[in-house]
Amino acid sequence: MKKGAGNPLRCMQCGSCTSACPVNTIREDFNPRRMVGSIARFNRLPDQDPWLCSTCSLCTDRCPQAVNPFSIIMALRAVVYENGGEAPAGILRMVEQVRETGLALPLTPESLERRRLLGLPEVGLSSEGLSEVRRILSEAGFK
Ligand code: SF4
Numbered sequence: 001m002k003k004g005a006g007n008p009l010r011c012m013q014c015g016s017c018t019s020a021c022p023v024n025t026i027r028e029d030f031n032p033r034r035m036v037g038s039i040a041r042f043n044r045l046p047d048q049d050p051w052l053c054s055t056c057s058l059c060t061d062r063c064p065q066a067v068n069p070f071s072i073i074m075a076l077r078a079v080v081y082e083n084g085g086e087a088p089a090g091i092l093r094m095v096e097q098v099r100e101t102g103l104a105l106p107l108t109p110e111s112l113e114r115r116r117l118l119g120l121p122e123v124g125l126s127s128e129g130l131s132e133v134r135r136i137l138s139e140a141g142f143k
């Protein structure tokens with residue numbers, strides 16, 4: 001909860017989060033209800049991989065108790081990472097991309113051309129903005 005997650009003690013184990021979860025439909029071992037329950041009922045970090053979450057937030061939309069299981073899974077990622085756990089290579093590449101450019105995804109020549117044709121402004125951060133992004137990444141604990 002210190003990391004901005006919802007309160008797992010509100011969970012009544014109804015399973016609405018899991019029935020909405022698209023990852024659970026293909027990986028039964030990834031189960032947001034059980035993740036929240038592990039914390040709320042047993043005061044234990046779940047043994048499931050929080051990086052499997054697709055970040056769709058459907059679990060939070062469906063939760064009748066306003067537990068916000070999505071936020072709990074994001075906090076779990078931070079806890080795991082801070083305690084020496086590995087983040088997936090794809091996520092670390094994205095962090096590097098954000099550190100270098102301020103953008104989560106690289107702009108391709110095609111997307112730049114589409115933006116030009118649509119008359120959209122150039123994308124990019126000022127040097128002050130980029131410094132701020134790097135400061136936030138550093139304070140968030142990304143090495
Ligand atoms: S945010 Fe994650 S846990 Fe929640 S429904 Fe989407 S994939 Fe499942």
Ligand code: SF4
Nearest residue numbers: 011012014015017063
């Ligand atoms: S939907 Fe909410 S109350 Fe129901 S099991 Fe998931 S987190 Fe708990």
